[in-house]
Amino acid sequence: MKYLGVDIGSSASKAVIVDNEGVVVARWLKHTGVGVATDVIETVLAETGTEASEIACTVATGYGRKLVPGADEEIAELSCHAKGARALVPKTRTIIDIGGQDAKAISLDGYGRIQSFAMNDKCAAGTGRFLEVMAHVLGVGTDALPDLAAASGTDIRISNTCTVFAESEVISQLAGGGSKADIAKGIHASVAERIAGLAKRVDIVPVVCMTGGSANNSALAACIGKELGAEIVVPEWPQMAGALGAALYARAIL
Amino acid sequence: MTDTVQQEAKRLAQLLIDVAADPKAALRAHLAGGRKVVGCFPVLTPDEVVHAAGMVPFGLWGGRKNAVESTKYLQAFCCSVMKANVENGMTGVYDGLTAVITTAYCDTLKCIEEVWKVAVPALPSIPFVCPQNRKDPAALDFLESAFARLAEALGAFGGRPVTEEALEKSIAVFGAYRAEARRFSLAAAQHPWTIPAAARHGVLKAAYFMRKEDYTEILAALNDALGQIPDEREGKTGVVLTGLMAEPNAFLELLPDYGFYVAADDLVHESLQFRADVPGPEAGGSAARRLAMRFVGVDGCSLLYDDEKRRGKRLIELCEAHGARAVIACMMKFCDPEEFDFPLYSKELAAAGIPLLPVEVEQNMAGAEGLRTRVQTFSEMLRFG
């Protein structure tokens, strides 16, 4: 039999199917988040060439986990990220997950059980949204930020954490002739500082693993590592960690 | 048999929950009954004095109002409770009150009295300042003179003179209320099915808006009914709630979804109000003196100076005494005193191996869905852990 995990995030939907041994047999990703169609399970099955009868159990997770009809159970994304990260990087003790709307830090014990967790509150500082807004001010796409930052010699510090204030700070830096590359580097440093602040509220024990789409932003991962004074391990397919955890829970539940 | 008793318990609880849900209706009923009503600001006011003056003390703990008019006086980073109080005052929600008693337990509250005088001129305010250095004997004298000033001010608004006899009677009325409230807190904890978290909150909240005599009568009947219902805790997880107050309701409504019930609370808005009694005549001194002793005796509250910081110890004791597995801290956004206490008790709870979930709340938040992930993760952490 096979087990399906579906992770409906705020800006993307992910699915992972594992077999009886917990080995990943299919991955699926769509750049639509909570707005994804209610027949998401059917879509995943069709697009991964899986028969419905092959799936023994389905677990939904993520921001839109309640919007998945047909799921056998829904489990919060932090639990799933924890399980997924442990599967990808077995010695993980600390997880940092930067999503579109929120950022999370999770501390695990030696058995992979959640000991404590912290999430940012309403404020957008330190989330994917912050990066998006700042990229917009710089006139580039969010994807282009890391490369831009890589071209920088020194970062221009962005001291404000309030998104509105930071936006005006970036604008005045640009108006004052600051280079986009240096500002981009400063923006990464600013997000990293916020994330580190959040992460320090839980115990930071190596291995520190970063999950979520933003983990693919190498500049950001490096900045966070520097702030925390710890090496950040980014697994392959970091944005799939939640869906993988969900699939593994589906397998464990049954 | 149990079914009928349970229905009766639910009916009685609902009577109180309905009052809590519509304080305005309670106010109208008082006014229709020819009673004078006095608004009482957080966190503790000498309600016995108001009662002894023949008036009804009426709790003013914010509400779901968004700040519109009050932005003329208060910046965005003022706590939602005080923004709502000023907003309510300015928009006529409190019309009908004879006066309001403001307090000075935190920096925000001190300012609110000053703002009130200008923002809500039609509703006279009487400032009540509780001393912070409460263990100094001089605090008792200070409180006594504060009560006397309050009684005098109430007199100017048509209150009866507060005689020793009247104050003794009022102390007895409040003593009965506090005893039943404590009994309810224990009974509700054993019956999370009949009295889930939000219902528990509603029942306790109604005390702010009713004549204590009426409230105590219903609550006692409810307690008797609950006493006949078998324990309903099986398979559920007890938590202790701490913080200023557990609102909005939407947050409390999440708790049963994940098997949580309130085993006990350490909320300023709830158990702090009935935790400590006015000592009896054996303590010596006049009624006012003994009323002052109650203010001096309350400990472990973020808004009252406590050089021993007993809060963490209290929380651990509450968990042990009531079989709670964890603590949920309802962090009222922009409540400095609560924010200062958090790091210390969080460390003490960690050392005691008691899991703690902080959730940031504001009274006027659109809903609590944003908190669902936290509560769910916390439940999974306890379940899978």
Next chain:
Amino acid sequence: MEQETSKQMLDRLLAAHYSEAEAAKREGKLVAWATSISPQELLETMGITTVYPENHAAAIGARKNAEGFLARSEANGYSVDICSYARVNLGYMELLSSPAGNIPLPDLIFCCSNICNTVIKWYENIAKELGVPMILFDMPFNHTYEVEEGSVRYMKAQILSAIRRLEEITGARFDEDRFREVMRVSTETARWWKQASLVAAAKPSPMNGFELFNYMAAIVCMRGKADGTEIFRRWAAELEEKKARGAGPWKDAEEKYRILWDGIACWPYLSDTYKVLKKYGINMVTSTYPDSWTILYEAGDLDGMARAYSSNYVNRNLDFGVNNIAGLVETFSLDGVIFHSNRSCKFMDFRQLETARQVEARTGVPTVLFDGDQTDPRAFSLAQYETRIQTLAETMAARKGVGA
């Protein structure tokens, strides 16, 4: 040999203040942490070495070093919404090293709530974390215009209890004669502090008001010491001399507008905020905040002392706040008022909007409010500040009928 200037004396004595505290700690002497406007007379009388964390936090902020300390306390669970002096100090308590100078850990906490209730929470935590005794002076908020007698009795009783506790803690006797002398010196220092600040009433002001922020360290740390008196006596004389010459605040610019600054400085942006003002010819000639240390009473008069400490402007009602600023508008011939809506200080903030309205109505001078913070660099936007100041300058110009 030439006499030291007040500034040289200030720098020397401040350096000594910090190094002597460290030396005292090394020698096993008792060190107290006190709030900035507390009855230090008691500590001075007992000869207890005293440092002032608010002052230290401000110095850390001004050196642009606050962030590491803020990060530390935030990691420990302190909310970014609470006072940044507290967050800096609670971080410092663990890190114990700062380029702005160091203060030794306390053996005693000395806390007075006339400046806010926040200090009660802040020091309560430190007392618990470090296991040291805390002496609290609770100064009830004055909702009446004057301090009520009931409050005076309560505060006086606390001063007497504090004396007994200090005797218990130190095992030494409290010397009443010395106390009287320290009371005299403290009032004398406060008088000279006030005297110096009043010289700025001259037009042009010989003082650039941001100097008040610099000298504030001395009025906080040395009010009960003869050296403290001397600093301000000299400073007043220097200012009088400048005034007699008709000298203004700056060598390279003219004082066009005179304003009051309400609230604490933005320490991390001290020079930025100053430069923007200067650019528009705006001199801050006075501020509500420094007057907090004008604590005057008769030596030996405990009632007077209690009343004076309770009379700090933030601890008094709205009417007083408005009268105070309106009076300063007159005394200092002000053209405008700047309100610092300081994220750290809810106590000062939540009366500002109404105070500003009433001051405008009463005096006719324009006011402006900007968002900032005393030590958290993340809560201030230079762009917003400059826009607000420019608007104020334009309004003041229009009122004066110049530049329009």
